[in-house]
Amino acid sequence: MPDEHSADLRPDAETDVTSVVCPVTFAKATAALDELENGRILAIRLNDGEAARNVPLSMKDEGHQVLKLTDNGDGTCTLLVRKT
Amino acid sequence: MAFSDEQLTRYSRHIILKEFGVKGQKKLSRGRVLIVGAGGLGSPAALYLAAAGVGCIGIIDADEVDLSNLQRQIIHGTNDVGKPKADSARASMLAVNPEPEVRAIRAFVNAGNILDLIRDYDFIIDGTDNFPAKFLVNDACVLAGKAFSHAGILRFNGQLMTYVPGQGPCYRCVFKEPPPPEAVPTCRQAGVIGALAGVVGSIQAMEAVKYLAGIGDLLTGVLLTYDALKTAFRRISLPRRADCAVCGEAPSITAPVDYARAACDLS
Numbered sequence: 001m002p003d004e005h006s007a008d009l010r011p012d013a014e015t016d017v018t019s020v021v022c023p024v025t026f027a028k029a030t031a032a033l034d035e036l037e038n039g040r041i042l043a044i045r046l047n048d049g050e051a052a053r054n055v056p057l058s059m060k061d062e063g064h065q066v067l068k069l070t071d072n073g074d075g076t077c078t079l080l081v082r083k084t
Numbered sequence: 085m086a087f088s089d090e091q092l093t094r095y096s097r098h099i100i101l102k103e104f105g106v107k108g109q110k111k112l113s114r115g116r117v118l119i120v121g122a123g124g125l126g127s128p129a130a131l132y133l134a135a136a137g138v139g140c141i142g143i144i145d146a147d148e149v150d151l152s153n154l155q156r157q158i159i160h161g162t163n164d165v166g167k168p169k170a171d172s173a174r175a176s177m178l179a180v181n182p183e184p185e186v187r188a189i190r191a192f193v194n195a196g197n198i199l200d201l202i203r204d205y206d207f208i209i210d211g212t213d214n215f216p217a218k219f220l221v222n223d224a225c226v227l228a229g230k231a232f233s234h235a236g237i238l239r240f241n242g243q244l245m246t247y248v249p250g251q252g253p254c255y256r257c258v259f260k261e262p263p264p265p266e267a268v269p270t271c272r273q274a275g276v277i278g279a280l281a282g283v284v285g286s287i288q289a290m291e292a293v294k295y296l297a298g299i300g301d302l303l304t305g306v307l308l309t310y311d312a313l314k315t316a317f318r319r320i321s322l323p324r325r326a327d328c329a330v331c332g333e334a335p336s337i338t339a340p341v342d343y344a345r346a347a348c349d350l351s
Binding site for chain 1: 086087089092093095096097099100102105106107
C-alpha cells in the first residue's frame with residue numbers, strides 16, 4: 001500500500017480470531033466490528049488458509065470495506081476492515 | 085455488553101446471519117419469553133429458545149411427567165416420569181444451554197394469576213391443551229398488551245396464529261368463545277401424532293425469535309394450518325373484529341375469565 005494512505009489505515013481496534021475456526025472467526029470479527037462506529041477500522045488477526053480466505057469475502061459480503069490483508073509471516077495474517 | 089468467545093462460538097450460526105447478526109443475538113439475550121405448558125408444544129419451543137440464548141424463559145405447568153407424555157413431549161425423559169414437568173423442562177433446557185435464566189413455575193394458569201404471570205415477559209407462547217386456557221391466555225395478553233403465539237394440535241392437524249397488540253386479530257376475534265366442554269375432544273381422547281407437536285411448537289419458537297429480534301413477518305392476521313397427513317400448509321388471512329369482546333372497540337371482557345373445563349380434562 002502507498003505510504004500516503006498509511007495514516008488513514010491505523011486501526012481503531014483489534015481482535016484476534018486465531019483461536020477459533022470458521023465460521024466462528026467471522027462471528028467474532030463481526031462482534032468486534034459491532035462495537036465500533038461506522039468509518040472506524042478494525043484489525044483482525046487470522047490464521048492463514050481458510051480464515052484468511054473466508055473472512056475478507058464475508059466482510060465484503062456484509063458491505064464492509066476490506067482495506068488490506070498483510071501476511072505476518074508466522075502463519076497468521078492481519079486484515080484491516082473499515083466498518084460501513 | 086460484549087459476548088465472550090464461548091458465546092460467540094455457541095451463537096455463531098446466528099451471528100453470521102446478515103439479517104440477524106450480533107444485534108439480533110443481543111436482542112435475544114435481553115428477551116423474556118413465558119411458555120405456558122411444558123407439553124407437546126412447549127417442549128420444542130422451550131428447547132429451541134433456551135438453545136437460542138433467550139435471556140429469561142419462564143415455563144409454567146402444574147402437572148407431573150407421565151409415561152404417556154413421552155411420545156411427543158421431547159423435553160422430558162423416561163427418568164423424569166413422576167417429576168413436575170416445569171422442573172423437568174428446566175433441567176433439560178439448562179442441559180442444552182446453561183446461560184438463560186429459566187424459571188420453572190408449578191401452577192395452573194387461571195383468571196386470578198395469569199396477569200401476574202405474564203407481566204415480566206415480552207412474548208408468551210401458548211402451549212396449552214384446552215380451550216379455556218387458550219382463551220385465558222388470549223384475553224390476558226390482549227388486556228396486558230403482550231404479544232403471543234397461539235397454537236393448537238389434534239390428531240394430524242395443527243394451527244397457529246400470532247397476536248401483536250394493535251396488529252391484526254386476537255384469538256377471540258377468530259374463535260368467539262370456547263366450544264361447549266363436551267363437544268371437543270382433547271389429545272387425551274383423540275390422539276395426536278408426536279412429530280406434529282415438534283413442527284408446530286418449533287414454529288412458535290420461530291415466531292418468538294423473530295418478534296424479539298425484530299426481523300421478518302409474523303403470523304399476525306394469519307391463521308396457519310398444517311395437515312400432517314397431506315403435508316399441506318394453508319395461510320388463512322383473518323381480519324380483526326371491531327366487535328371482539330376483548331380487543332374490540334367496546335370490549336365486554338375487561339378482566340381474565342375462567343371457563344369450565346371438560347370433566348375428563350380435570351386430573
